[in-house]
Amino acid sequence: MKKSEMVDHIAATHELTKAEASRVLDTVIGIIHTDLKKEGRCSIPNLGTFTVSKRAARTGRNPATGATLKIKASKVTRFKAAPALKEVAAKAKV
Template sequence: MNKSEIIDKIAADHEITKVKAKQIVEQVFGFIGTDLKKEGRFSFPDLGTFTVAQRAARTGRNPATGESIKIKASKNVRFKAAPALKDLVAKVKVK
C-alpha cells in the first residue's frame, strides 16, 4: 500500500474528501518527524517505535574504482516493531 492508497482508504472509510484525508495523513507523518527531531523517538502502540540513531564515520570503498573513501557520520531512523505487529506479520503467507 502506498500513500495515495492510504489516503483513498481513509477518505472512503470516513466519508471525507481526499483533500482532507491527505491533510490528515501528512499531519500524522509530520507529528512523527517532529517528535523524532525533538525527542529522538516516536512510539505508536501495536506498531512499534521509531528512534534516531547515530552512525559513526567510517571508511568505505568506491565500487567502480576500488578507491577508499571517507564516509561522514550521519543520523538515521531505526524502527523496532511492536510484539503485536510481529505476531501479525508471522501469520502472513510469503509468496
C-alpha cells in the same frame, strides 16, 4: 502501499473526502517528524518506535573502482516493530 492508496483507504473507511484524508495522513507524518526532531523518538502503539541514532564515521569502498572512501558520521532513523506488528508480519503472505 502508496500514499495515494493510503489516502483512498482512510477516506473510504472513515467517510472523509480524499483531501481530508490526505491532511490526516500528512498530520500523522508531521507528528512523527516533529517528535524525532524534538525528542529523538516517536512511539506508535501497535506499530512500533522510531528513534534517531548516531552512526559513527567509517571507511567504505566504491564498488565500481574499489577505491576506499571516508564516510562521515551521521544520524539515522531506526524503526523497531511492536509485537503486534511482528505478529501480523509472521502471518503475511509473501
